[in-house]
Amino acid sequence: MLTYILRRILFMVPITLAISLVTFIIIQLPPGDFVTALSAQMSENNEQIDPATLEALRQRYGFDQPMIVQYWKWITNIVLYGDFGQSFEWNRPVSDLIWERLGLTLVVSFATLIFVWVLAFPIGIYSAVRQYSWGDYIATFFGFIGLAVPNFLLALVLMYFTSRYMGANVGGLFSADYVNADWSWGRIVDLMNHLWVPVIVLGTGGTAALIRVMRANLLDELQKPYVEMARARGLSETWLLLKYPVRVALNPFISTLGWILPTLVSGAVVTAIVLSLPTSGPLLLNALFAQDMYLAGSFILLLSILTLIGTLISDLLLAWLDPRIRYD
Amino acid sequence: MNDLIKVEGLRTHFFTDEGVVKAVDGVEFSIPMGKTVCVVGESGSGKSMTGRSILNMIPYPGRVLEGAVHWRPNGAAPIDLLSLDPKGRAIRAIRGKDIALISQEPMAALSPVHTIGNQMVETIRMHLGLSKSEARQRAVEMLDKVGIPRPADRLDSYAFELSGGMRQRVCIALAVACEPKLLIADEPTTALDVTTQANILDLFRQLRDDMGVSILFITHDLGVVAEIADEVVVMYLGQVVEQGPVRQIFHDPLHPYTRALLGSVPRLSRNRKERLATIHGMVPSPFERPSGCLFHPRCDVAESGLCDRVMPALTRTPTGRAVRCVKAEASHE
Numbered sequence: 001m002l003t004y005i006l007r008r009i010l011f012m013v014p015i016t017l018a019i020s021l022v023t024f025i026i027i028q029l030p031p032g033d034f035v036t037a038l039s040a041q042m043s044e045n046n047e048q049i050d051p052a053t054l055e056a057l058r059q060r061y062g063f064d065q066p067m068i069v070q071y072w073k074w075i076t077n078i079v080l081y082g083d084f085g086q087s088f089e090w091n092r093p094v095s096d097l098i099w100e101r102l103g104l105t106l107v108v109s110f111a112t113l114i115f116v117w118v119l120a121f122p123i124g125i126y127s128a129v130r131q132y133s134w135g136d137y138i139a140t141f142f143g144f145i146g147l148a149v150p151n152f153l154l155a156l157v158l159m160y161f162t163s164r165y166m167g168a169n170v171g172g173l174f175s176a177d178y179v180n181a182d183w184s185w186g187r188i189v190d191l192m193n194h195l196w197v198p199v200i201v202l203g204t205g206g207t208a209a210l211i212r213v214m215r216a217n218l219l220d221e222l223q224k225p226y227v228e229m230a231r232a233r234g235l236s237e238t239w240l241l242l243k244y245p246v247r248v249a250l251n252p253f254i255s256t257l258g259w260i261l262p263t264l265v266s267g268a269v270v271t272a273i274v275l276s277l278p279t280s281g282p283l284l285l286n287a288l289f290a291q292d293m294y295l296a297g298s299f300i301l302l303l304s305i306l307t308l309i310g311t312l313i314s315d316l317l318l319a320w321l322d323p324r325i326r327y328d
Numbered sequence: 329m330n331d332l333i334k335v336e337g338l339r340t341h342f343f344t345d346e347g348v349v350k351a352v353d354g355v356e357f358s359i360p361m362g363k364t365v366c367v368v369g370e371s372g373s374g375k376s377m378t379g380r381s382i383l384n385m386i387p388y389p390g391r392v393l394e395g396a397v398h399w400r401p402n403g404a405a406p407i408d409l410l411s412l413d414p415k416g417r418a419i420r421a422i423r424g425k426d427i428a429l430i431s432q433e434p435m436a437a438l439s440p441v442h443t444i445g446n447q448m449v450e451t452i453r454m455h456l457g458l459s460k461s462e463a464r465q466r467a468v469e470m471l472d473k474v475g476i477p478r479p480a481d482r483l484d485s486y487a488f489e490l491s492g493g494m495r496q497r498v499c500i501a502l503a504v505a506c507e508p509k510l511l512i513a514d515e516p517t518t519a520l521d522v523t524t525q526a527n528i529l530d531l532f533r534q535l536r537d538d539m540g541v542s543i544l545f546i547t548h549d550l551g552v553v554a555e556i557a558d559e560v561v562v563m564y565l566g567q568v569v570e571q572g573p574v575r576q577i578f579h580d581p582l583h584p585y586t587r588a589l590l591g592s593v594p595r596l597s598r599n600r601k602e603r604l605a606t607i608h609g610m611v612p613s614p615f616e617r618p619s620g621c622l623f624h625p626r627c628d629v630a631e632s633g634l635c636d637r638v639m640p641a642l643t644r645t646p647t648g649r650a651v652r653c654v655k656a657e658a659s660h661e
């Protein structure tokens with residue numbers, strides 16, 4: 001097991017390197033660099049900029065040097081100083097902009113994951129064990145609705161109902177008082193009060209999908225001889241169900257850890273805009289539109305790495321759960 | 329009689345979307361204490377479901393419609409296992425403790441994600457109330473008893489790390505761990521190669537002699553029957569067609585189906601040029617059960633007007649045998 005973990009972690013190093021390289025190439029693709037963009041922007045606003053400052057910036061990011069040197073400077077600045085470069089659209093260091101967004105993205109992802117698990121686990125088991133019962137049909141019905149309704153529509157409907165019947169303003173993750181406040185207990189409570197709407201919106205599709213997967217997997221497992229043999233050994237139904245087939249059918253749950261982040265980031269942009277969530281999706285989209293390349297690049301890099309970590313955790317959990325993987 | 333278990337008038341049907349499958353439809357036999365009864369028959373004849381019915385463990389959409397399984401482990405008044413709640417405590421206390429099952433598929437009978445020790449200790453603790461370390465100790469003894477080398481190490485292995493023969497030995501160890509009185513072995517050697525088959529059969533004989541356990545041995549291999557059976561029950565389409573002591577079944581089969589089965593076993597002594605007899609025709613689909621005697625479309629000596637009309641009853645002979653055939657009845661009266 002230990003060698004497996006070490007191997008997996010070591011394996012991440014070249015992948016991370018490759019990702020950072022690809023990211024860098026992406027941010028370098030548009031013509032010009034951000035210093036030219038900056039000075040163009042400055043002169044557009046009739047502002048003067050000291051050529052020495054520009055030169056210093058050029059030096060710092062190595063714009064006059066070959067690509068590989070620039071990459072080296074970019075990555076060492078990130079790794080050694082946490083300096084992700086400058087966002088010229090916001091005229092602030094990228095690192096000022098991204099951490100809270102990334103943090104909130106993680107909070108929303110994690111909450112959605114918990115929501116999906118807590119719902120899909122019992123409903124999936126129930127649907128398989130009581131196949132073709134009324135409960136199974138109802139779960140299937142709502143499951144297909146959950147899969148079919150687009151997230152932004154669900155978001156609009158939820159927002160309409162909550163503002164109409166609960167009098168609450170549900171956009172965003174914070175109410176006006178707390179948007180720019182420092183972290184405090186009150187702000188956390190405020191976050192929780194807002195979190196459930198995006199969690200329901202983002203989690204419904206995943207829950208429906210996971211219920212189907214759990215149901216199908218468990219139905220397969222329930223047919224296997226080891227379940228009957230456990231019954232023949234005198235175990236109680238509930239115990240043998242949870243210990244044997246459910247345990248084996250659990251793998252797709254763990255795998256959600258790996259895919260939830262990328263889906264949230266790429267698929268949830270529309271939802272995030274509709275719900276005006278201060279997560280990374282909308283900011284990334286903006287940065288891409290505005291060719292704010294250090295900002296976009298940092299997001300792509302960090303989200304890729306987070307996804308990689310999510311996949312790593314899910315793989316390690318899978319190996320821990322399933323000896324057949326571990327002993328491979 | 330000192331019968332350990334007596335099955336009477338058993339009928340187990342499956343209510344599928346395509347129709348009713350009469351998997352077991354009129355089965356009766358008994359298993360004497362310490363004896364081995366072999367159930368033989370072609371695929372689909374209801375052998376496995378007879379075994380599952382004894383454990384009151386019929387999978388959905390199946391149901392036991394009629395019949396009784398009288399269980400009399402210690403000479404006291406018999407209990408009808410079929411009258412117990414299939415999910416209740418009473419039958420669960422018997423499953424795995426007094427009556428143990430060994431499956432057809434050693435490859436899939438053990439959990440793929442739990443160690444062998446985990447499953448053995450779980451069973452032993454549940455039924456014998458031992459402590460964890462005592463249960464482990466017992467599990468090691470059992471693995472040793474069924475001939476598994478380095479049993480203490482094997483306890484922490486997973487099923488997929490073992491060969492088919494070793495897995496079946498583990499399943500047998502698991503089955504006999506709580507000293508059952510009856511072992512239901514459902515084609516325990518079918519999935520194994522010939523050498524391993526012979527070893528496993530030896531193991532069964534050894535367990536029977538050491539532990540005095542009764543065995544219900546399900547197989548379609550008459551060679552295996554000849555090696556291990558005391559009594560033989562021949563099944564066809566869910567019914568018992570003949571039953572009797574192994575010698576008499578082999579030397580003087582009463583039912584045409586039994587004769588046909590025996591005729592299809594290759595023998596060395598037979599003249600090389602003589603063709604191997606096979607049973608002509610095919611087992612009918614479960615949804616097209618013939619009228620009258622279920623075997624009449626394939627029977628060599630069927631009498632039209634009689635065999636296709638009348639379903640013969642399972643008739644006992646004075647010598648302790650039973651047969652379901654109008655002709656055999658006539659010849660013995």
Ligand SMILES: Nc1ncnc2c1ncn2[C@@H]1O[C@H](COP(=O)(O)OP(=O)(O)OP(=O)(O)O)[C@@H](O)[C@H]1O
Pocket residue numbers: 342344349350351352369370371372373374375376377378387388389390548614
């Ligand atoms: N779960 C089920 N659903 C529907 N029909 C079933 C089910 N299980 C068994 N049957 C039917 O019951 C009949 C008897 O099955 P059983 O498994 O007892 O046969 P068998 O004699 O053990 O055959 P084999 O030698 O192939 O194991 C078969 O016709 C089978 O199709």
Ligand code: SF4
Pocket residue numbers: 583584585621622623624625627628629630631635640652653654655656
């Ligand atoms: S009853 Fe008739 S058809 Fe059936 S086995 Fe006897 S002779 Fe053959």
Ligand SMILES: [Mg+2]
Pocket residue numbers: 375376377432514
């Ligand atoms: Mg069978």
